[in-house]
Amino acid sequence: MSNERPDDASHWINKLEDPDPPAAEPWTGKNAAWEKLYSRLHEKPRRRIPSWYWAAAACLLLVLYIPVKQAIRGDGGMKMGGQVADAEDGVKPNGSKARGAAKPRGYAKEERKEREGAQSMMTDGARKERTGNDQELATVRIGTNKRRVIVRRMGDEGEKPATKEEAKLAVPEPISGSATTQETRYAPDDLVLGMVIIPPAKKKLRVVHINELDPTGDTSEPGKSNTGVSWAAIPYIQRPVRNVPIFMGNTGKHFFHFGRPKAQVEPSATAATDNIPPELIKIKLSPQN
Amino acid sequence: MDIAQLVREAKQGSAAAQKCLFDLLADKMLLHCRRYVKNRENAEEVLLDGFYKIFKGLPAFSYEGEPALHAWIKKIMVNECLMFLRKKNAFNIVTESEAAEISLDAQIIDELSAAEILDLLLQLPVGYRTVFNLYIIEGMNHREIGELMGISEGTSKSQLSKARSLLQKMLAQKGTDYVKRKTR
Numbered sequence: 503m504s505n506e507r508p509d510d511a512s513h514w515i516n517k518l519e520d521p522d523p524p525a526a527e528p529w530t531g532k533n534a535a536w537e538k539l540y541s542r543l544h545e546k547p548r549r550r551i552p553s554w555y556w557a558a559a560a561c562l563l564l565v566l567y568i569p570v571k572q573a574i575r576g577d578g579g580m581k582m583g584g585q586v587a588d589a590e591d592g593v594k595p596n597g598s599k600a601r602g603a604a605k606p607r608g609y610a611k612e613e614r615k616e617r618e619g620a621q622s623m624m625t626d627g628a629r630k631e632r633t634g635n636d637q638e639l640a641t642v643r644i645g646t647n648k649r650r651v652i653v654r655r656m657g658d659e660g661e662k663p664a665t666k667e668e669a670k671l672a673v674p675e676p677i678s679g680s681a682t683t684q685e686t687r688y689a690p691d692d693l694v695l696g697m698v699i700i701p702p703a704k705k706k707l708r709v710v711h712i713n714e715l716d717p718t719g720d721t722s723e724p725g726k727s728n729t730g731v732s733w734a735a736i737p738y739i740q741r742p743v744r745n746v747p748i749f750m751g752n753t754g755k756h757f758f759h760f761g762r763p764k765a766q767v768e769p770s771a772t773a774a775t776d777n778i779p780p781e782l783i784k785i786k787l788s789p790q791n
Numbered sequence: 792m793d794i795a796q797l798v799r800e801a802k803q804g805s806a807a808a809q810k811c812l813f814d815l816l817a818d819k820m821l822l823h824c825r826r827y828v829k830n831r832e833n834a835e836e837v838l839l840d841g842f843y844k845i846f847k848g849l850p851a852f853s854y855e856g857e858p859a860l861h862a863w864i865k866k867i868m869v870n871e872c873l874m875f876l877r878k879k880n881a882f883n884i885v886t887e888s889e890a891a892e893i894s895l896d897a898q899i900i901d902e903l904s905a906a907e908i909l910d911l912l913l914q915l916p917v918g919y920r921t922v923f924n925l926y927i928i929e930g931m932n933h934r935e936i937g938e939l940m941g942i943s944e945g946t947s948k949s950q951l952s953k954a955r956s957l958l959q960k961m962l963a964q965k966g967t968d969y970v971k972r973k974t975r
Contacts, residue, residue: 513900514927518826518908529821531835536813539839540806543846 798854827872829913841871899962919954
């Protein structure tokens with residue numbers, strides 16, 4: 503078959519391209535169709551909201567969220583001599599200057615030194631507790647951890663930032679367990695002279711030699727050794743361990759963990775340990791226990 | 792009103808001129824759409840889409856006589872119809888058999904009315920009908936039809952051959968009916 507049009511095409515065209523369309527199905531909905539088309543043609547295009555609008559709205563929400571959250575979290579936000587709680591977030595009460603502009607010159611240097619340090623502390627939102635020693639403990643956030651620090655304030659009654667020497671780090675003092683937890687808030691005019699991070703104290707038991715223990719203590723009752731270290735003997739094994747292997751090392755003789763054969767005991771130590779029954783092990787008790 | 796004047800005013804956005812153009816061309820274009828789209832409601836939807844594109848593209852159109860305007864509008868309508876059929880996945884044509892030359896009886900065609908011929912065309916399957924319309928009425932060659940419909944040139948030829956064969960049968964039936972009608 504060729505691509506040329508066949509002869510019969512003209513007949514079809516003559517019939518189908520008739521200027522008078524077949525009246526078998528008159529189009530009654532012509533006006534309705536025009537109305538539909540007209541509304542489509544003249545409808546106003548919907549204004550597309552630009553993306554920067556959404557970004558700005560998100561920023562605004564974020565800016566509003568922080569002070570609202572602070573206000574909800576700290577109900578004592580209106581304390582500290584009438585300072586508004588918003589001052590904590592870097593907004594000055596008069597609203598004209600930045601937060602750092604309100605600080606005295608002496609402090610600015612110290613603060614810069616602190617900032618140059620390895621640690622960056624977020625003191626915003628810190629909560630302070632007043633102790634019995636006229637000191638304040640503050641909980642600050644360092645990264646994801648929270649630490650309690652001692653904070654001395656300038657501007658309190660009788661204290662003035664006279665010299666740079668006075669503006670040194672405060673010496674950490676043990677945190678009293680009976681510190682009252684009166685929560686106050688920072689205001690921008692509060693001058694923090696120094697902060698010292700007090701790591702939580704680890705409970706460490708002192709290692710004592712067995713000779714330091716009381717040689718006469720052969721009971722299971724807690725007692726005190728010559729050096730004043732508390733100890734208690736607890737029954738551990740019912741049967742004395744005999745003929746256990748002896749481990750030799752570079753540092754000398756090492757005995758099995760639960761006991762030592764009598765033949766290997768040195769004569770000087772024998773006198774101290776003769777009275778201890780073989781089925782008992784003495785352990786030292788710390789003063790806290 | 793002169794059609795050139797109508798086009799000029801419609802270009803400037805005159806709703807009245809656009810309405811006049813629509814009234815002038817809608818019936819003919821609906822018939823044109825119905826040759827491709829069997830369902831009347833669908834054909835009307837396609838017609839509205841086509842006119843929407845015509846009025847939106849009219850400012851870019853340079854009027855060079857009535858035949859050029861008709862050809863432009865017809866082309867838009869055919870494209871809309873093909874797009875509609877493609878969306879409906881109507882061109883599901885996989886057969887590609889040997890195309891045979893089949894000629895239709897021209898005398899019977901002449902004796903039938905336009906409505907009867909349209910009715911015959913609408914009885915064809917969509918693939919046959921589309922290829923027949925594009926080849927016979929629009930005057931496209933098989934390569935162009937293949938590109939438009941996404942089929943091969945051979946398939947287009949095969950579809951046309953089958954369309955002709957089917958139409959011949961229908962026309963023969965119509966012819967006998969016509970002869971019967973005449974002899975009564």
